[in-house]
Amino acid sequence: NAGVTQTPKFRILKIGQSMTLQCTQDMNHNYMYWYRQDPGMGLKLIYYSVGAGITDKGEVPNGYNVSRSTTEDFPLRLELAAPSQTSVYFCASTSGPTYGYTFGSGTRLTVV
Amino acid sequence: AQSVTQLGSHVSVSEGALVLLRCNYSSSVPPYLFWYVQYPNQGLQLLLKYTTGATLVKGINGFEAEFKKSETSFHLTKPSAHMSDAAEYFCAVSEMDSSYKLIFGSGTRLLVRP
Numbered sequence: 449n450a451g452v453t454q455t456p457k458f459r460i461l462k463i464g465q466s467m468t469l470q471c472t473q474d475m476n477h478n479y480m481y482w483y484r485q486d487p488g489m490g491l492k493l494i495y496y497s498v499g500a501g502i503t504d505k506g507e508v509p510n511g512y513n514v515s516r517s518t519t520e521d522f523p524l525r526l527e528l529a530a531p532s533q534t535s536v537y538f539c540a541s542t543s544g545p546t547y548g549y550t551f552g553s554g555t556r557l558t559v560v
Numbered sequence: 561a562q563s564v565t566q567l568g569s570h571v572s573v574s575e576g577a578l579v580l581l582r583c584n585y586s587s588s589v590p591p592y593l594f595w596y597v598q599y600p601n602q603g604l605q606l607l608l609k610y611t612t613g614a615t616l617v618k619g620i621n622g623f624e625a626e627f628k629k630s631e632t633s634f635h636l637t638k639p640s641a642h643m644s645d646a647a648e649y650f651c652a653v654s655e656m657d658s659s660y661k662l663i664f665g666s667g668t669r670l671l672v673r674p
Contacts (some may be wrong), residue, residue: 452563457615460637474600479659479660481661483664488569488666488667489664489666490664490665490666490667491604491650491664492664493661493662493663496659496661498659498660504659506661521630538603538604540662542660544660545592545654545660545662546592546611548594548606548609549594549606549662551596551604551605552603553602553603554602554603
């Protein structure tokens with residue numbers, strides 16, 4: 449019972465490079481979310497999905513893309529990385545708020 | 561859209577003293593409310609949640625919170641602080657539409673003095 453698994457844990461990117469942050473959950477949750485955390489700013493929602501094949505923008509979607517081809521996987525794609533994308537990224541999932549939300553351990557990304 | 565305000569980006573208490581971390585929310589409907597804790601370089605761990613029912617909610621590690629609708633508040637308390645409580649605490653509210661998005665406050669860093 450792994451919960452929400454994020455890979456990689458750490459990554460350094462050069463400006464203009466691209467990468468995919470992986471998120472997998474094994475709890476059969478329909479709802480999945482990507483957040484970024486910056487110091488003193490709390491967590492901001494990037495994208496979310498309410499089920500396989502359905503995604504929508506959150507508060508800070510610019511520079512990111514997502515897909516949800518299966519219930520389990522919700523990868524976050526960074527195209528043309530910029531220093532402003534230096535952050536810690538968290539993936540989360542839930543079957544509904546009554547049950548709470550499960551978070552992954554995060555990916556610390558630095559863009560130089 | 562809902563929002564969450566956490567008063568005080570840093571709170572410092574002595575070991576053994578009362579911990580009080582403040583959270584106010586804005587919501588047009590009865591909300592689902594959460595407190596999460598984040599230890600350095602770790603992910604978020606659920607402390608407690610309010611969905612329905614009893615307004616005084618007990619969580620892990622001796623923390624509790626009370627939902628006060630009239631004050632739109634969900635303050636987190638612990639009677640006696642321990643050094644291990646030093647961490648960042650986030651209050652969050654769930655959007656009550658089909659997205660169930662979790663909206664976070666900006667966080668409060670708790671410092672515990674020996």
